[in-house]
Amino acid sequence: MQIESFFPARSRFLGLILFSGALLAPVAGCHRSPAPDVIATVNGKEILRPDLEKYYKASLGDNPQLPSTEQAEIVRLNILRQLIDDEILQQRAAKLNVVASDEDVNAKLLEIKALSTQEEFDKQLKQRNETLEDFKRDLRRQLTTTKLLNKEIESKINITDGEISGYYEAHKAEFNLIEPRYNIARIAVTSTPSPKTANLQNNKASGDADAKKKIQTLHQKLDSGEEFGAVAMNYSEDKDTSANGGDMGFIPESQLHAEPEVYNAIGKLKPGQFTDVLPIVDPQSHRTIGYAIYKLISREAAGQRTLTDVRVQQLIRQGLRDGHAQLLKSAYFEKLRDEAKVQNYLANQILKEGAK
Numbered sequence: 001m002q003i004e005s006f007f008p009a010r011s012r013f014l015g016l017i018l019f020s021g022a023l024l025a026p027v028a029g030c031h032r033s034p035a036p037d038v039i040a041t042v043n044g045k046e047i048l049r050p051d052l053e054k055y056y057k058a059s060l061g062d063n064p065q066l067p068s069t070e071q072a073e074i075v076r077l078n079i080l081r082q083l084i085d086d087e088i089l090q091q092r093a094a095k096l097n098v099v100a101s102d103e104d105v106n107a108k109l110l111e112i113k114a115l116s117t118q119e120e121f122d123k124q125l126k127q128r129n130e131t132l133e134d135f136k137r138d139l140r141r142q143l144t145t146t147k148l149l150n151k152e153i154e155s156k157i158n159i160t161d162g163e164i165s166g167y168y169e170a171h172k173a174e175f176n177l178i179e180p181r182y183n184i185a186r187i188a189v190t191s192t193p194s195p196k197t198a199n200l201q202n203n204k205a206s207g208d209a210d211a212k213k214k215i216q217t218l219h220q221k222l223d224s225g226e227e228f229g230a231v232a233m234n235y236s237e238d239k240d241t242s243a244n245g246g247d248m249g250f251i252p253e254s255q256l257h258a259e260p261e262v263y264n265a266i267g268k269l270k271p272g273q274f275t276d277v278l279p280i281v282d283p284q285s286h287r288t289i290g291y292a293i294y295k296l297i298s299r300e301a302a303g304q305r306t307l308t309d310v311r312v313q314q315l316i317r318q319g320l321r322d323g324h325a326q327l328l329k330s331a332y333f334e335k336l337r338d339e340a341k342v343q344n345y346l347a348n349q350i351l352k353e354g355a356k
Helices: 021-027 049-060 069-095 102-113 118-127 132-152 161-170 208-223 228-235 260-267 310-339 345-354
Strands: 038-042 045-048 181-190 247-252 278-281 288-300 342-344
Touching: 038 049, 038 069, 038 345, 045 049, 045 069, 049 069, 069 132, 069 310, 069 342, 069 345, 102 118, 102 132, 118 132, 161 310, 181 208, 181 228, 208 228, 208 288, 260 278, 260 288, 342 345
Parallel strands: none
Antiparallel strands: 038 045, 038 342, 181 247, 181 288, 278 288
16 A cells, blocks of 8 residues: 555544553453444554444445445455554654644645635535544644655655666666657646545545636636646645646657647647646546646657756656655555554454354
8 A cells, every 4th residue: 555545534532442551460361342333443542433434435425336245344444454554654653743733734724725715615524524623633644644754754765876877877768769758747626526535635626517616726826826836736636646746757749649639738838837727538438527737847859868967867866766765655654564553353353254
């Protein structure tokens, strides 16, 4: 599981199903059954069934076809694993004193609310069946996770000039372009509702009309001078590019031809400029499934790129950094899991019932 993926929020209700070491001593070897609503614990902190069910129902969306019993339990187990993983991260952040502050939360909340009216914001909270305090709690956990990973992983990565040079020599052919290519960034808004995820700050659109309104608001932000990457990072619903400020990387010209409207719009831009709002079209159904704004970062002609090209150095540096970060995050998270004391009562229950 990638660290950046879905880390849902935890319960507000904290139980005490584990005793302190002093209390356990007289009853060593005894195991106390959890309370009925407790489905897991992480270092003694409870995860409750109502929270799991809330996220499970959200995962179903508007799909009229309910999953089978077995499929439903698989989904629940996957969500519970994510809840456990999130709790492990939150406890580690608290230990290192990098929990997001009230100021962090309130600043991000203001950014989110700037995209809509108070009435629209309240409506979306109601659709998610959560209060403002629920939302702020979830937001705090997301910001805390980011702060933790920045401290423990991102800040410790250093890419040397030697690494960049070595990569270039081993992959020189990758920098010999057989056709022009475009470095493009994108801000995307989809019109299909989805369950609440880690990117709560995205304030996801709930339908086509809502998506149009949101993308137009974002375009206005860009027109007023807000930086494209910051808007993409905070509001784009493209989970694959939002963390990188919407950067889609370098796209060959032939690939852009597959979307004539996008290609024509980008072809009129100078580096640094962005398009009007464009529809995102499903290639199979040909339906509009969202809207996007594209920015042309740079345009490169065909031919060999040398290591003296600053853009080549930046591309290699970022690629090496991303690769190191992914590896370190995976190892870091496995280490945290190994150190945590986790009881997954739901998994135990499923195994027990299946053995009958």
